[in-house]
Amino acid sequence: xxxxxxxxxxxxxxxxxxxxxxxxxxxxxxxxxxxxxxxxxxxxxxxxxxxxxxxxxxxxxxxxxxxxxxxxxxxxxxxxxxxxxxxxxxxxxxxxxxxxxxxxxxxxxxxxxxxxxxxxxxxxxxxxxxxxx
Numbered sequence: 001x002x003x004x005x006x007x008x009x010x011x012x013x014x015x016x017x018x019x020x021x022x023x024x025x026x027x028x029x030x031x032x033x034x035x036x037x038x039x040x041x042x043x044x045x046x047x048x049x050x051x052x053x054x055x056x057x058x059x060x061x062x063x064x065x066x067x068x069x070x071x072x073x074x075x076x077x078x079x080x081x082x083x084x085x086x087x088x089x090x091x092x093x094x095x096x097x098x099x100x101x102x103x104x105x106x107x108x109x110x111x112x113x114x115x116x117x118x119x120x121x122x123x124x125x126x127x128x129x130x131x132x133x
Contacts, residue, residue: 020079027083031090038094041101048104057096065089 045054068085102108 023080024083027087030087034090034094038097041094041097044101044108045097045104050100050104053100053104054097057093057100060096061089061093063089064092 042054042057045051045057065085065088068088069082072081072085
């Protein structure tokens with residue numbers, strides 16, 4: 001599979017490969033960065049065993065991305081616009097996950113005021129040092 005991809009990619013002009021590689025890396029990077037933040041809310045929903053809401057939010061991404069991609073291809077748009085459609089679908093999923101999490105856990109408060117060094121120490125304690133005796 002990798003060899004087929006490399007063979008097909010070698011036939012593309014160099015500037016085309018560089019242009020789309022940079023764009024796709026940005027799209028994937030943005031999606032992963034947002035996932036690091038918003039998957040915490042998905043984990044909270046699943047921790048409260050609200051799989052119905054978690055599944056509903058997860059189904060939203062392909063329901064937005066699929067039809068939007070079809071429309072973009074029908075109108076002749078390309079890879080760049082489909083990458084944006086991917087981000088839009090995933091953004092809808094993340095927003096729905098956050099809203100559902102706030103509905104299930106209304107006491108949740110997110111604020112920079114709530115960040116304390118003591119909390120980090122509790123999450124990442126220093127390892128115990130072995131004693132010599």
